[in-house]
Amino acid sequence: MRMSRKMEHVRYALDLGASGRNGLKDIRLVHNCLPDASTDSIALSTRIGDLNLSSPIFINAMTGGAAETEAINRELAVVAREKGLAMAVGSQMSALKNKEVAPSYKIVRKMNPDGIVFANLGSEATVDQAREAVDMLEANALQIHLNVMQELIMPEGDRDFRRALERIAAIVERLAVPVIVKEVGFGIMAEGAAKLKAAGVPIVDVAGSGGTNFAAIENARRASSLDWLNDWGHPTSVALLETLTVYEPGSVIASGGIATSEDIVRALCLGASAVGVAGAFLRVLQMDGTEAALRRADELHDGLKLMMTALGASTVPELWRRPVVVGGETAAWCAARGIDTAAYARRGQ
Template sequence: MTRAQRKRDHIQYALSTGQSRQTGLDDVEFVHQSFPNTALEDISIQTEIGGLLLSSPVFINAMTGGGGQETEKINGQLALAAKEAGVAMAVGSQMSALKNREERRSFTVVRKQNPDGIIMANLGSEATVDQAEAAVDMLEANALQIHLNVIQELAMPEGDRNFKGALERIGIIAEKLAVPVIVKETGFGFGKEAAGKLAELPVAAVDVGGFGGTNFAAVENERRTKALAYFNNWGIPTAAAIVECKTEAGHMDVIASGGIQNSLDVAKSLALGANAVGMAGLLLNVLMEKGPEALFTELSSLHEDLRMIMCALGANEVADLHKAPIIIQGDTYHRLHLRGCHPAKFSQRCQE
């Protein structure tokens, strides 16, 4: 099977397997504020990650590319929606385009459609410095995502089996590259141990890529003769991953992703400690089922609803959500307590 065909298969299986809604975000509840002392017109949703100023904390996270005309069309439509909605966008892994110039168009269409927007390039942790620079140059990218997908690779019939030296390669790339480097998981979640290791490097941000969204183990198991069923429920749920990463992030910004489905999920993710929120599966479903105009409407609605929630909570800006009191309950509370993350402290926060 060609790499391009595999990319197209990933899209179809991702759509068919869906999202599990096991992010842990349903265990998070805001404490109502009767005196928010806010006005909707004063709410700002601007934020910053890795030194990049974003007009919205919501961005279109890495999905696809390298699958020929089909993925070129998808990326072009995503880029146009990003431009119209004023959000950043990341592309899928560009390794295919570095190995086959014919696949470049499925990526370069993003900058063509959105010449002034914030675009994030993307490669796996096997990349070299030269490949990282080439991926950034291909898109005139503002940042580089380096994705980690150990479980997907193990489940993938033709996937990698050697993951030695990844941390060292990431450190070298982050040191040499002229743009911020973001390290992201792909649906299995970052724990505090991994975040602590990254915090020792000049990495700008960590994208938690938590369990509960598109399950790439399940996607790959659809392609296997013998499914590795033990990987289907493997990972750290998004809500817990955000808190774990925040405890060890140090200088790094934290990005939430993994099964984010609505503006309340966005607000909860920000309140747990994230600076921005990547969305992929939901937006791809909207695009494929309803078209580009519906995708723009979805993004606009997310912004409108997020402002409403922030106004109700007395949060004039994204940073204020980091101080909003929240109740963490259920499995997420239990997990965080066992991991030494002190979930009760979130309920005692006070906004000035």
């Protein structure tokens, strides 16, 4: 029996791994020799739009839509429940078209009845489909993912992306829960962010490159590869700085190859309110099991508290006021695009 496309994506994500080129190493944290802080005073809670999260780390959209992926979502939901993390599922369109695979998504709410859960659909979705996806999970928010290049490379992918913004605006206006628009690893740039903000989108996830490369995954599935498109898109650091020229801190999520406490702090210091981690949790879960994934969440939280203490920031909003120096290719990109990175370095003076 042929492996489902959903499981193909999981397999290739694990095989190909993350590129590590999220650009966040270009963000240098400025040491504070007098932080006036204690690890006991660190509060990890955060707010993104109208959503209150107990941790800035959440398990970002990965999978669902096949019987084989139900076990993955079940164990990820256990990690989310035990460690107080929000969790997003993968695209639910397959479950809207085939009710037999709906349990692979519903398992998340079943295992985590009181947690923060994000539903997920593509920009082709209608308002009615958005409502159905949210109802399926009793979701607290809906992610709408933008994956143009993935679809174009995907042999069976979409080729028509007209009126996507119009559909998104209708969903934002008529859905009862907050809407998060996210990329899938190619990055949201300032121009796209401006259109989304004008359409009323309250929260965006910049989802830059550096993590799971969906161009490379779809090329691996093709008989004739378009591998010259594997480097399409922009690093997470660039996407975050671009988007923050349009959206204020408090409404921006960072994701894309983020797997360490240091990268989480770098993204939060730039202005993200929350950080999505996907592939890093999936790899630990699949290789070493649920207990290892639980330990990884603890390690990330412990590292986050340690670094916040060192920087003298007891809350996430306080991280937004700490100075950082932007260098390397990220600084060069920002200079070409007219983004003032020096303002980040002068914070607190």
